[in-house]
Amino acid sequence: MKLLAIYPGTFDPPTYGHADLIERAHELFDHVIVAVGANSSKAPLLTVEERIQVLQEISKPYANVSVESFDGLLMDYAREKSAKSIVRGLRAVADFDYEFQIAMVNRKLNPDVDSVFLMTRWEYSYLSSSIVREVAKLGGDVTDLVPEAVRPVLAGAVKRGKS
Amino acid sequence: MKLLAIYPGTFDPPTYGHADLIERAHELFDHVIVAVGANSSKAPLLTVEERIQVLQEISKPYANVSVESFDGLLMDYAREKSAKSIVRGLRAVADFDYEFQIAMVNRKLNPDVDSVFLMTRWEYSYLSSSIVREVAKLGGDVTDLVPEAVRPVLAGAVKRGKS
Amino acid sequence: MKLLAIYPGTFDPPTYGHADLIERAHELFDHVIVAVGANSSKAPLLTVEERIQVLQEISKPYANVSVESFDGLLMDYAREKSAKSIVRGLRAVADFDYEFQIAMVNRKLNPDVDSVFLMTRWEYSYLSSSIVREVAKLGGDVTDLVPEAVRPVLAGAVKRGKS
Amino acid sequence: MKLLAIYPGTFDPPTYGHADLIERAHELFDHVIVAVGANSSKAPLLTVEERIQVLQEISKPYANVSVESFDGLLMDYAREKSAKSIVRGLRAVADFDYEFQIAMVNRKLNPDVDSVFLMTRWEYSYLSSSIVREVAKLGGDVTDLVPEAVRPVLAGAVKRGKS
Amino acid sequence: MKLLAIYPGTFDPPTYGHADLIERAHELFDHVIVAVGANSSKAPLLTVEERIQVLQEISKPYANVSVESFDGLLMDYAREKSAKSIVRGLRAVADFDYEFQIAMVNRKLNPDVDSVFLMTRWEYSYLSSSIVREVAKLGGDVTDLVPEAVRPVLAGAVKRGKS
Amino acid sequence: MKLLAIYPGTFDPPTYGHADLIERAHELFDHVIVAVGANSSKAPLLTVEERIQVLQEISKPYANVSVESFDGLLMDYAREKSAKSIVRGLRAVADFDYEFQIAMVNRKLNPDVDSVFLMTRWEYSYLSSSIVREVAKLGGDVTDLVPEAVRPVLAGAVKRGKS
Numbered sequence: 018m019k020l021l022a023i024y025p026g027t028f029d030p031p032t033y034g035h036a037d038l039i040e041r042a043h044e045l046f047d048h049v050i051v052a053v054g055a056n057s058s059k060a061p062l063l064t065v066e067e068r069i070q071v072l073q074e075i076s077k078p079y080a081n082v083s084v085e086s087f088d089g090l091l092m093d094y095a096r097e098k099s100a101k102s103i104v105r106g107l108r109a110v111a112d113f114d115y116e117f118q119i120a121m122v123n124r125k126l127n128p129d130v131d132s133v134f135l136m137t138r139w140e141y142s143y144l145s146s147s148i149v150r151e152v153a154k155l156g157g158d159v160t161d162l163v164p165e166a167v168r169p170v171l172a173g174a175v176k177r178g179k180s
Numbered sequence: 181m182k183l184l185a186i187y188p189g190t191f192d193p194p195t196y197g198h199a200d201l202i203e204r205a206h207e208l209f210d211h212v213i214v215a216v217g218a219n220s221s222k223a224p225l226l227t228v229e230e231r232i233q234v235l236q237e238i239s240k241p242y243a244n245v246s247v248e249s250f251d252g253l254l255m256d257y258a259r260e261k262s263a264k265s266i267v268r269g270l271r272a273v274a275d276f277d278y279e280f281q282i283a284m285v286n287r288k289l290n291p292d293v294d295s296v297f298l299m300t301r302w303e304y305s306y307l308s309s310s311i312v313r314e315v316a317k318l319g320g321d322v323t324d325l326v327p328e329a330v331r332p333v334l335a336g337a338v339k340r341g342k343s
Numbered sequence: 344m345k346l347l348a349i350y351p352g353t354f355d356p357p358t359y360g361h362a363d364l365i366e367r368a369h370e371l372f373d374h375v376i377v378a379v380g381a382n383s384s385k386a387p388l389l390t391v392e393e394r395i396q397v398l399q400e401i402s403k404p405y406a407n408v409s410v411e412s413f414d415g416l417l418m419d420y421a422r423e424k425s426a427k428s429i430v431r432g433l434r435a436v437a438d439f440d441y442e443f444q445i446a447m448v449n450r451k452l453n454p455d456v457d458s459v460f461l462m463t464r465w466e467y468s469y470l471s472s473s474i475v476r477e478v479a480k481l482g483g484d485v486t487d488l489v490p491e492a493v494r495p496v497l498a499g500a501v502k503r504g505k506s
Numbered sequence: 507m508k509l510l511a512i513y514p515g516t517f518d519p520p521t522y523g524h525a526d527l528i529e530r531a532h533e534l535f536d537h538v539i540v541a542v543g544a545n546s547s548k549a550p551l552l553t554v555e556e557r558i559q560v561l562q563e564i565s566k567p568y569a570n571v572s573v574e575s576f577d578g579l580l581m582d583y584a585r586e587k588s589a590k591s592i593v594r595g596l597r598a599v600a601d602f603d604y605e606f607q608i609a610m611v612n613r614k615l616n617p618d619v620d621s622v623f624l625m626t627r628w629e630y631s632y633l634s635s636s637i638v639r640e641v642a643k644l645g646g647d648v649t650d651l652v653p654e655a656v657r658p659v660l661a662g663a664v665k666r667g668k669s
Numbered sequence: 670m671k672l673l674a675i676y677p678g679t680f681d682p683p684t685y686g687h688a689d690l691i692e693r694a695h696e697l698f699d700h701v702i703v704a705v706g707a708n709s710s711k712a713p714l715l716t717v718e719e720r721i722q723v724l725q726e727i728s729k730p731y732a733n734v735s736v737e738s739f740d741g742l743l744m745d746y747a748r749e750k751s752a753k754s755i756v757r758g759l760r761a762v763a764d765f766d767y768e769f770q771i772a773m774v775n776r777k778l779n780p781d782v783d784s785v786f787l788m789t790r791w792e793y794s795y796l797s798s799s800i801v802r803e804v805a806k807l808g809g810d811v812t813d814l815v816p817e818a819v820r821p822v823l824a825g826a827v828k829r830g831k832s
Numbered sequence: 833m834k835l836l837a838i839y840p841g842t843f844d845p846p847t848y849g850h851a852d853l854i855e856r857a858h859e860l861f862d863h864v865i866v867a868v869g870a871n872s873s874k875a876p877l878l879t880v881e882e883r884i885q886v887l888q889e890i891s892k893p894y895a896n897v898s899v900e901s902f903d904g905l906l907m908d909y910a911r912e913k914s915a916k917s918i919v920r921g922l923r924a925v926a927d928f929d930y931e932f933q934i935a936m937v938n939r940k941l942n943p944d945v946d947s948v949f950l951m952t953r954w955e956y957s958y959l960s961s962s963i964v965r966e967v968a969k970l971g972g973d974v975t976d977l978v979p980e981a982v983r984p985v986l987a988g989a990v991k992r993g994k995s
Binding site for chain 4: 219251252253281282284288289
């Protein structure tokens with residue numbers, strides 16, 4: 018049996034924490050689909066296409082990782098892909114509670130799919146896309162926060178948002 | 181002395197967790213008013229009337245439970261009703277902190293009213309109205325999430341929201 | 344139906360927080376049994392008899408409160424007393440998790456009994472018997488921590504522990 | 507070396523908790539700048555000017571406290587002021603996680619500035635500006651929630667918001 | 670590459686939650702070693718041999734699960750076994766913090782091994798070995814708490830502890 | 833006014849996290865006393881003298897830091913030293929709750945002394961003396977966990993404990 022996992026998220030933008038998770042997940046599963054939720058954010062900073070593009074650059078070193086977008090219910094998407102696992106990153110306690118609720122509802126909706134939680138590297142565990150967006154909008158330096166591939170796209174999106 | 185309790189909430193929509201709480205509260209108090217906060221949500225999915233109607237259906241088995249709506253401050257409403265207790269459901273830790281803050285301000289505003297926290301059944305403790313709304317909007321199956329009376333009203337509200 | 348509640352604890356020693364909870368519980372229930380767990384602490388500071396005595400002094404103003412000790416399983420004791428509710432105080436988040444676990448196991452063991460959580464006054468919410476014991480053993484002033492009735496008994500127990 | 511600290515916030519409106527923090531901070535540092543974030547709230551209740559004015563009244567007793575506004579990144583502002591410390595109030599656990607994340611990103615952006623957390627008085631620890639705004643909008647009594655200087659400005663802002 | 674995971678614990682006694690985790694882990698990995706920490710508890714209720722025996726009975730349906738004991742450092746044991754993953758169950762928030770700390774130190778000690786967190790079924794998430802021990806010692810019914818294979822061994826251990 | 837702070841702890845043994853806190857505190861205060869609690873641990877691994885010695889080595893670079901031991905109540909010790917601040921490190925949420933309780937009781941016992949919380953570097957935030965003790969006892973490598981000065985003393989203490 019080939020183990021297929023989905024790593025879903027908004028990735029607006031992807032951070033070093035996301036990149037770290039992709040690296041860990043690709044070692045654990047036969048195939049990993051990084052799945053950009055197309056309907057999860059009302060007014061995203063990056064377009065879905067931009068997010069897919071930078072996630073593909075980040076995932077290039079791993080032959081068993083692909084990037085897609087999905088809309089609708091994650092569990093319907095998982096069923097369609099015959100995925101057995103949902104990968105989620107655990108950072109802080111605030112995450113944990115919310116992740117638990119989501120995971121429980123997901124299990125109700127599709128008991129065949131299990132949630133698997135991985136831990137980002139400690140130094141990335143404080144990173145969230147929303148903090149990165151705020152720093153970027155205020156003109157801060159995001160070098161230590163997002164991978165190189167993300168920076169020009171993020172800079173372009175911030176500029177676009179201001180005009 | 182007759183003990184009157186208010187169980188306030190947004191109930192947009194009511195979940196199995198809310199239904200479970202109503203059942204527990206009706207055994208503890210002489211009378212329970214399920215009180216729909218009319219001003220607590222800016223763009224509700226269900227109208228206040230729809231929420232009252234399905235809560236009345238859910239509460240039909242309990243002779244000592246009534247359903248009302250209120251606007252303004254909960255503590256003013258409690259004073260007007262001469263309620264001695266506010267019933268709140270405890271689910272997860274994230275809840276807890278927020279509930280504590282609200283309860284403390286409520287106590288400042290009206291020291292005669294005590295907050296009483298009850299625990300939903302474990303299997304409902306991951307349910308929140310916001311997760312239910314998201315599942316419903318994305319076309320997921322809400323059978324295990326909300327009581328039967330809620331389903332047609334929720335389906336109608338989702339349909340209405342899309343047109 | 345008369346609502347009987349049990350407020351169980353170790354009460355080694357009772358604090359202002361416990362006293363506050365007893366006052367709140369006596370208003371909510373027809374009868375409250377403050378139940379000292381005789382087997383919950385291996386090397387208690389106060390004897391069970393001392394704890395019962397000071398809890399009786401604290402409860403004297405409330406005609407519907409009595410004090411007892413129990414050993415064995417709380418849920419067996421609750422069944423024997425035909426209690427419908429277990430009263431617990433909520434203080435901080437650390438409490439919450441543990442209380443939740445205990446309450447869930449209790450519900451498995453006896454589904455007829457519900458846990459009811461009340462909130463102590465904010466200024467007592469930092470108080471725990473273990474902190475009080477530590478302050479007392481180190482010779483600190485416990486005037487703001489425990490009711491008057493507790494102080495001589497606590498002082499005696501600390502003295503006894505040193506000799 | 508003179509220790510300069512920044513106490514940043516939205517202060518919409520300032521509460522008794524903020525006032526308490528200012529008092530504590532002024533004892534710890536040579537100089538404290540209370541810094542109103544001009545871009546942190548999209549639709550503030552009080553204007554930045556109103557917030558500065560009432561914070562100045564609150565800070566009048568302390569010769570080493572001044573009030574300013576800033577926009578842009580806090581860490582850029584701290585660098586410009588040569589501040590060595592950021593003062594933050596700790597209230598509840600929910601705060602804690604978020605504060606930690608912010609503090610970590612801030613440290614990445616400017617390692618020379620340390621975050622210093624102080625604890626408000628227990629009785630103010632449940633206060634947040636958002637709860638105060640809600641109480642004020644619903645016509646509740648804010649006497650126990652905000653300092654005297656804040657009340658007329660808050661009342662005016664609520665009235666303005668309704669017209 | 671064959672993925673080998675270690676599921677370490679004290680298992681004193683194994684609960685339904687542990688059994689559920691073993692079932693989930695056996696689907697995710699090529700091989701799972703359930704590893705009883707021989708030095709993690711000072712005065713265990715069950716002997717290491719008893720714990721191994723009942724875990725073997727619980728694991729009998731899964732061909733790719735074996736049970737061993739280990740002493741010394743978990744990360745040394747993982748290196749010796751060439752394991753790539755440590756499986757841990759996530760229950761409540763209190764767990765989470767501690768698990769995080771352990772996982773971080775483990776990563777420092779052996780960066781080649783990743784911690785993978787799985788979620789027990791909701792209804793088992795309140796279970797802990799220490800609560801089970803307490804219920805068993807007080808003569809409570811453990812039918813809903815531990816698998817059938819554990820019950821006679823647990824009963825024997827409690828009896829032994831009393832004589 | 834000269835600001836004197838006490839940084840109390842058990843320090844059994846001091847970790848990189850403690851060393852980091854001492855460095856941060858020495859920049860914030862005119863003088864810092866690192867205060868080893870002589871009665872806080874029943875069966876310590878390191879003697880009080882060993883802990884004082886390694887803390888002195890760690891503090892050698894900072895002219896305004898001294899190391900002492902104390903027994904009795906921390907607040908009595910603070911009064912005797914005329915300290916205005918207690919420095920505490922914040923690591924994880926579990927800490928936070930406990931620290932809050934301690935800080936509140938301390939404030940009751942001596943309102944003139946304020947607790948000041950500092951944040952260790954992220955990569956040390958998972959470190960605790962108890963985890964270090966466990967790793968050391970099981971023969972693990974503590975190079976990344978404790979400063980160089982601590983290692984021989986820790987090794988000696990572990991050896992002593994085994995004989």
